[in-house]
Amino acid sequence: MLTLHEAAGKLIVSPADAALRAAYFAALARFGASGTGLGHALLPELGHPLAFRCATPDVAAIARCVRDGFASFPLRSEPRRILVLGAGGGYLTVALARRFPEAELAAVEPLAPLVRLLLQNTAPYARIRAVQAAVWHSSSRIGPMREDGAGWSARFTDRLPLEARRLRAHTVPSLLGLLGWAAADLVVADFPAAAETLLAAPGPSWIGGLDALAIVRHAEPFGEQPAVLDPALLEDAPFGQGAFKVTTHGVERYAPIDIAERLAPRHLPVPRPRRLALIQEEPGVAPLRLEGVLREPWGFFLTGEGGFQLHAPAPGSTARALFARTLAGQTRLETGLAHAGPGGGKIRFTASLETEAGDIVATETRALAAGGSTRLVLGFPPAQGRHRAVLATAMEEGAASNAYAWGRFLGPVLA
DSSP states (O other): OHHHHHHHHHHHHSSOOHHHHHHHHHHHHHHHHSSSSSSEEEOTTTOOOOOEETTSHHHHHIIIIIIIIIIGOOOSSSEEEEEESOOOTSSHHHHHHHTTTTEEEEEEEEHHHHHHHHHHHTTTTTTEEEEEOEESSSEEEEEEEEESSSSOOOOEEEEEEEGOOEEEEEOHHHHHHHHHHHHOOOEOOOOOHHHHHHHHHHHHHGGGGSSEEEEEOOOOOSOOOOOOGGGGGSSSTTTTTGGSOOOTTEEEEEEEEEEEEEEOOSOOOOOOOOESSSOOOOOOOOOOOEEEEOOTSEEEEEEOOOEEEOOSSSTTOOEEEEEEEEEEEEEEEEEEEEEOOOOOOEEEEEEEEEETTTEEEEEEEEEEEETTTEEEEEEEEEEEEEEEEEEEEOOTTTTSSTTTTEEEEEEEEEO
């Protein structure tokens, strides 16, 4: 146990050290094989622990998805909505969320022990929804045909007595309906017989909205050969009934994954700077400094949905929240503004971008009366390197006091 903690501590201090990373994963594998119960992997690039079950393939799955870049398979497209079927403990889902930082993801897993892990591991990501469900070629109820205990190679069937079919099974269209999605851009299937299940006749119309379908192949513990996505499944017959056509889609194989991808994707990657939320939405800790803020509980607090209240101090003073960020081509600071007080004088809101040395790159001020709201967009030339976004409140000149000066910044982002 101490060895694992020591290895984690050294890796956090020196995250780019390849030898320390190898040592940490070796220690993690030894710990995972040393007993039973729940453990946690601590990796500096994630900013949150990954839960795993000892004496199961979970640690190997973490290594595959996080260390070995399993989610980095080539894609022509930039998916906006990703459906992960057979999500397990969520390791591949987390890796995909990190690869596509602006995508919305749904992780679908039928087995309760893995769903518990999935909920823990995806909870830090507001963009990920975890769904306990099974995917099937028709809406039905299914039960286990066999499973390995850890749930990683469970097989299901709908040919069991009714009392043994305890899992509700959904088709992909019904899952999309549950999610409120018209379509998914990328579907990743990581379960046995995925190709046969998803592409069974009659032809699944949901495929027509896809840019890519990825079928994961991995060694079966029962001595079976890994399933391979047959290019014949893309042709008009017998599977698919034209949903996939060789003229519009092609199959590429990257061990251990097969990808059927639209030759002319609908959502091409658009070069643009990453959106940076000032109130951290993703895992990790981002710096914040407060200046001139009232000591009372209402002086500064988070309001949810990435916003915060910065109560204006007494007339003649200014309260400031400073967010240090490393920019890579961002060109604007956007935020909603609201005077949420039931009364009181006008609040002066100011948004600025400063260099690390304190030089002002751009600044803009708006004044709002009680109950007022607006949106502020501060533009500036493409910025590179370390900068500070500064959001401030003060009472408008002539205000008698700062009573009810509930100044709120709503969802401030650099983009």
